[in-house]
Amino acid sequence: MRPTVGVVVFPGSNCDRDADYSFEYLGADTKFLWHLETDLDGIDVIVLPGGFAYGDYLRTGAMAAYSPVMDSVRRFAAAGKPVIGICNGFQVLCEAGLLPGALRRNSGLRFRCMPVRIRVETLESPFTSGGMWPGQVLTIPIAHFDGSYYAGDETLEELLAERRIAFRYCDAEGELTPESNPNGSRLHIAGILNPERNVLGMMPHPERAVDPAVGGTDGRLILNSLLYSLQPAET
Amino acid sequence: MKFAAHLNVMPRAEISDPQGQTVERTLPAIGFEGITGVRVGKRITFTVEAPDENAARTIAASASEKLLANPVIEDFELELNPL
Amino acid sequence: MKFAAHLNVMPRAEISDPQGQTVERTLPAIGFEGITGVRVGKRITFTVEAPDENAARTIAASASEKLLANPVIEDFELELNPL
Amino acid sequence: MTPETATEPPLHRSLGLTDDEYSRIQEILGRAPNHAELAMYSVMWSEHCSYKSSRSHLKDLPSDGPHVLIGPGEGAGVIQVDGIAVAMRIESHNHPSFVEPVQGAATGIGGVVRDVVSMGARPMALLDSLRFGPLPGDTGADRTADRNRWLTGGVVSGISSYGNCIGVPTVGGEIKFESSYSGNPLVNVMCVGVVPVDRIMLARAPGPGNAVLLLGSTTGRDGIGGVSVLASAAFDEEAGTKRPSVQVGDPFTEKLLIEGSLSLIEKGLVVGIQDLGGAGLCCATSESAAKAGTGMTIDLDEVPLREKGMEPFEILTSESQERMLVIMKPELVQDAIDECTRLGLRASVIGEVTDSGRLTVTRGGEVVADVPAASLGDGPLYHRPYTAPTGPRVIRTPAPDPVTAPDEALLKLVASANIASKRWVWEQYDYQVMLNTVAGPGPDAAILRLPGTQTRIAVTVDGNGRYGEIDPREGARHSVAEAYRNLSTVGAEPVAVTNCMNFGNPEIPEVMWQFVEAVQGMGEACRVLETPITGGNVSFYNQTLDDAIYPTPMIGMIGIVAPGSIAPPIGFQNEEDIIVLLGRTKDELGASEYQRTILGALEGPLPELDLNAEATLGWLMRELISRDLLNSAHDCSEGGIGVALAEMAAQGRWGAQIRTEPGRDLIPWLFSETTARVVVAVGPGDLAELKDLAKGIGTPVAELGVVKGKLLSIRGMADIKTAVIKEAYEQGFPRSMGEIEE
């Protein structure tokens, strides 16, 4: 079965084509969903791609969180289907209340585009269950100005207790050194899951690390894991 | 009726404000001593049209809460004056 | 003596404010009618230590002009209160 | 009115028009122009729009070649690569960036991107070429240093915020510091775009009866008339004070404008399209009508305005950003408006194409301007006098500085803002979005995959004002050669050039001479290297008081990478690789970075330039790379062999043991900027093949040494640890920007 990946396009999204390219590269069917679209029939995965929805004006993701498509995405997620928000998409998920916390300006106060290392913190999610081991270090690019994850202490404790941190910034050895945190995120958080574990938000761009001609290939692990999770279980 | 709304949106007190800190560190370097506790937030001004002040306040406050400020990281103060 | 300074930095009236315009165009779509003339600027708060109010005002105003606001595209308003 | 008003110059002069120009307008119209018309002529006949000083010289540039589809004269040049059209263009935004660096640079990106979109192309890459005065701590730093730093940071953040937001990767560029730019920085931006050949659009308004649409932002009082319209007391004074001196970029609207324009084109709704740049609506309407031999009526009441009380001349000449003009069949207008509405983009029908040959503008039903459309673009042509400077031009090679030890000099160069890694800059740019960036920023040239294909192109932008100051003709030739070498070093075959000529005031004969010389030098080099010029941009008046900037032609060059050819990295990869210099080193320290940073001087003579040697070296590099013989490669440019080796050590895994040429002085050998040289590393087993190839084509080969250990060890010089070189190279720039506390 070829799963169908719905790539949401907000006004100002700019990694929509990249997500489309990479999922197709990995063998999925894809469909663009303009933000006014509310019909998600036939869609197996929702991707909220990176970019600058509404120019990132006011606050990243703030206006996009109110796009008509987001109500449908909420229902889609509530039905247990997988949603992945990448970069700007992560920001939208937080603003829309699908994930806790918020993304603030990088602590260095500059946009950063670079490959970073992230550590796989849990295998319990469709995004991390296939072909990864706990503590595995992946190299994935980031490209953001507002990627500093913030949540209050209580929320952080909850995330830890429920093992809902999917990825943390680390060094080549998997250590959480201060230099390895590119944006000042609390607990080095690079990606988190919702309580039901079917919604992932992450700042790094796995879709930029799929085609070896233009980047690494570690992003495939995440996207492939997601695609495998949709295959009917073999009996 | 029209009302002028002034909204101050500041990072919440318990949250560190790297932008404010950077400004604070830069100031002495360019000759300004004695400035501390710098915090940088947003100021948003707009006009609300509503039947009366109460209605205007409801609109403005709820726009602030829902869109203009993010309660996870920001506090806001709203001021409303008839125009 | 210490003074609390509140600085409002707004895009100058004749300068276009894409941020404010975009917010304004989005608000009705989210269900907020009657909001117009949105402008988005900065709010900066800090403490000034100086021998007297005049000295504090001089420091704060000149820091605003030189660093905190960009007079080419922004206007600012400064409020100072003894602490 | 004050008594002085009576003696004030006539309006046309305060608008920057000469008496002769004014008479010509009267002749064209058969009457005196009204205010709006006068304003239109004044902006259209300004240097910026009419190229009145430069046109007669630019026409001789070579612009034909097997790949060129569209040469100079359109929004962007277009070449053909494997059946795909690639559009290219450079624009300057020097003056706005000096006033407000963030917004100046941002709006500069917006402008050049729209030029490319106006060809129907999707922008796929940006490169920035920047010049500022010296940063604090740098040789030549003076009281402007702090401001230079502020400008640098601002310009980079402007490019970053705008380019990143519109989702076009910034894949390369250059940034240099020289005192000559302290009073006038340069911000040049190049944009590359792609379009299927059969979908290339032109700025034409054919077909009387066709509708004229304005897409994008509202029109405000921004950037009206650029220069002296503002100064005119005869215009409403109050309006004058309301006019902003700076424009604020709106990348979000630009993104919608890109998507909207391309979508209308893709749906086949568009017969002509032009961006609104200099001289705004007045230019876009008159030019597109004139080029199609038609006329146009424009109703100003239909132009969405941002401000109240705008005068017709203000609406016509406003340079508000993020707008495009589209010509289409009237029956398709509704489809177009529906599509724009869906995308959230403003679109208004503002007029109609006519067969009158006139641009007729109405407001409230009254005609407010009515002029022959072609006459606005057909501005005056000047043959400005030019003379070579007469003063003594110091041409002597300064003696090497006896005090600075060679290792110290090398480290100082490597850490200097001009040479140190620009990571601090390019990490602020999203260089990956669109997933076509095969390499860059960082390598000698960026490599891009053309979307949807396996075809790769390489792009670079290069300019050398120091060389130009010594000899503008040679300087331009050198810049072309350096761009050519950078492309060759990544294995690409250079095929086309676009350029931006940055000069001082052309009314000064010595400056005009620099310009004429540079144009000729550029043309000469491009002829020899077979890289036709597809277009360019001229920026004059880069000058404060009597000080013109160094004459600085920027060369943007595109090359094609052979299928299967993989560019070697700069850094040393394998211990025991043999390090080889292709080309010969002469004692040529004139105008070098060594001279600048270590000696604090600028003196000639320039290194000799042998374009044929560049061409052969280029061929050799492409051959070596396509045979996969090279493990590392880096061209020798600023800082010579010394800096090239240091960069290869800084970016690689290993150091090197280098022997020098017997009987040569170390300093000139290390730091001479002799042209036509590349340093490469090859596996010992491949050395013979390399030598054979080089010998066959006549490129000199010298074995410099071997990749080894963690030291850069050059005979006659104290060893330097590679870690120390790395530190200097990586931290130099952040340190200059004040990000690292001493």
Ligand SMILES: Nc1ncnc2c1ncn2[C@@H]1O[C@H](COP(=O)(O)OP(=O)(O)O)[C@@H](O)[C@H]1O
């Ligand atoms: N302003 C800039 N923007 C983007 N990339 C830059 C900038 N300045 C330098 N770079 C990148 O850094 C690398 C080194 O630049 P430079 O030393 O100018 O190269 P070269 O000497 O080969 O022309 C190149 O890959 C270049 O693209």
Ligand SMILES: [Mg+2]
């Ligand atoms: Mg180079």
